[in-house]
Amino acid sequence: MQNGASDVLNQFRQGDVDAFEALFRRHQRAVHGWILRIVRNPAAAEELTVESFWRIHRARDRFDPSRGFEGWARRIATRAALDWLRTKRTANELSMEECGEVAAPVKADPAVTAEIRRKTALAFGRLPPKLRIAATLAVVEELPHREVAEALEISVAAVKLRVFRALRLLRKDLEEQGITP
């Protein structure tokens, strides 16, 4: 079984399309789910999943089978998602309707009005993409800092710093709108 997986990875590295399809079938759900967590837009997540696998195919020569496929694919998907966030920053795609389609139900705090939640989401969408992606994964999705660091290809300390800066900027933005979190 282990040898079979290793064979697929080696064949993929040599440009075998069937091996690439096998890897795609095995990992597309995980890659799509990861991207969706970052961009929070189902249509964009599908588009970026295709983009990520195309980048994966293009970069197959640089793939090291001994380090595993999943983490490598996740790093490439993270970069693709970050590129998307950069291009969509001004358009502010982070609408509440889109979030509502994919978001898990949470118990709402009655002290936080829908208007405050909407303004917070919009202010979050105005953050620099590098800070936004770190805060999304570490705070919203509550993923371990180490996992976020590996995906972003930075240190755990850098993740913590980005989260701190994101929260500080978000608070400042909300205060400027007269909202005291």
Place this chain on the structure above:
Amino acid sequence: MNELDRERMKKLLRQSLPPVKSDAGPERDLWPDVLRRMDARDATPTLSGWAWFDGALLAGLVALAVLFPASVPLFLYYL
């Protein structure tokens, strides 16, 4: 911003942007799109990732600069 403020901001953020459902997968098979993407790129002749048109444009500009050096400042002005 102290620890209490940070925790308050985190809570507000989670309330405003709930986590994505972990089981949310793509609604359709994306493999045909990946194949189309690969085919489209393979069909485009490139030189180190550049389209042929980019190369031709660059060659034209270099030729213009060599043949008519006086055009360089004018070109830079319109950049």
